[in-house]
Amino acid sequence: MSASSTLPPMIDLIGIQKRYKMGTQTVHALHPLQLKFHIGQFVAIVGPSGSGKSTLLNLLGLLDKSSGGEYWLDGQNVAQLRDEKISQVRCRKIGFIFQSFNLFPNMSVLENVCVPMHYAEQSKQYMTERAHLILDRLGLGDRTGHKPTELSGGQRQRVAIARSLANDPPVILADEPTGNLDEQTGEEVMQIFRELRSEGRSIIMVTHNQEYEREVDRVIEIRDGHIIRS
């Protein structure tokens, strides 16, 4: 990834950390760390349970506030923004993919994909066209009217990926995206991620599956809140 290294990083974490107070003790969920994520990079974050990899992902996704440090996302320091601004950044810059898909069961596939666009206040026509475009591309063009419960696990995760792409974010954060899928469908999801990377998106994935380490551009390993490999 030497080409992208010359470009400014998509994400630059400078001294980002997470501390908790537990009684009189301070627990470091994440020690101050320096990390850069580049445009078009597919990164896997690995490590045992409780190592701090989910904490890192939450900080990256602005779902949690850091206890210190700077977080530069696409040229903007987002660490100290107000909640309203943070929501906007989440809405337009970051696409989330969850282990258990987190689709809205009472909405159709199309409506699910439209949710982030609702929050971006897009017009109805734009939303429908864009949702169809993404769903067609992910092979779900004939499932738009279905409810998530009528789909297989792999299809559901593809709907979730479609939803994460709704506002065309440069960063995709995936928390164990294949954790609830069998090997073959997991592999399909990985294939989609590789395609998204080739579009220039940064993909950061938390995973337990060591097999995927060979399929990504870079592996970040965390242990006890420290980065031991990056």
Next chain:
Amino acid sequence: MRFSNTLKLSIASLSTHPFRSFLAGLGVVFGVGAVVGMLAIGEGARIESIRQIQEMGVDKIIIRSITKESNDEDEQTAVVGITKDDIRHIGNQFDNVNAVLPITNWSGTAISQWMEKPNQQVLGVPQQFVEITNSRILGQNGRFFTPKDYDEATPVCVVGSRLAKELFQFRNPIGDRLFVDGNYFTIVGILDHPADRKIEGIGSVNNMVYIPAVTGFETWGIPTRGNRSQVPYRMLYVVVNSIEQIENTSKRLAAYFRTTHDEYDYEIVLPFELMRQQEATQRVFTIVMASIASISLLVGGIGIMNIMLANIFERMKEIGTRRALGATRRDILTQFLVESVVLTTLGGALGATLGVLLAFVVAEYAEMPTSVTFVSVILSLSVSILTGVIFGSFPAWKAANLSPMEALRHE
């Protein structure tokens, strides 16, 4: 998020659990129903009592003689009530009085061709009696008394519509004769009040025999009971120039009676004042009833809050996901607030319908007058919307302030 989308989303969320939503809104339904129903019953009672008072005539002052039972047979002149002097004085000395209309009563056995009725009330009335009581004259060629009847004290009478049916067995009595205590009177008309008005202390208008007062005096003299002078005038209608003069005139009348009567053998009644008091009393009554009913609205609101809180706990993951997908705190707040307001508004609409139905049922089966006012319906609907806002605010605020990370972690 656009408001129209938020509204759609809220309705969709509520319809995911229709029965639960219905139960949650039921408190508001009954609360609003009770408020609308109570207001309708209160308003109906108010209108009815005002109507009754208005029938007395708000531009009149009524002075009634009070009769006291005395065991002392020798007491000859003690209780006299309103006297001829009083009538003359009021007529001459009170500028703002248009007319003084005395009513005298006698009683005796009334005998028609068909029937005999003992203890029949006979009222000696002035010519204006029909207008004062808002009554009307029925019967073919029927009439009330003419000035000639008064000048000549002709032996004529007018019979109340109900009494006429009783005494003459539904035949037309006009031109027929009625004997009262051996004196005969020619019937010239039938007097009828559509709502069968009562004259305070005397009885129903439709149940009397009326004669020109002067005829009564010629026939029987001043009414007597035993060896004692009975009250000559049962009541006086004092017609005042304008309603504004009533209070002032009644004060002057009271002062006059205080100085001329040794005993409290009279009573001054102001229908206008009665109406004002009645309106005030009724208003308090309505407020009390509506307040009690609104307690159920309060309980309904608490029910909504309870359900919304449970709802948020259950939908934590949804909230977290929405936040991750770009929802602001305000988006979440609005979503849940709109949900509770939609719930209470629908509940309110259903409740208002129920209240109107209740008012109808009460009017129909309990024969109580009710009146549903537009204002009460609008008020109740506004209150139910407000209930949604008030009791939905805390749960919505709670939902909006969840940490997205905590919310997402919730299973």
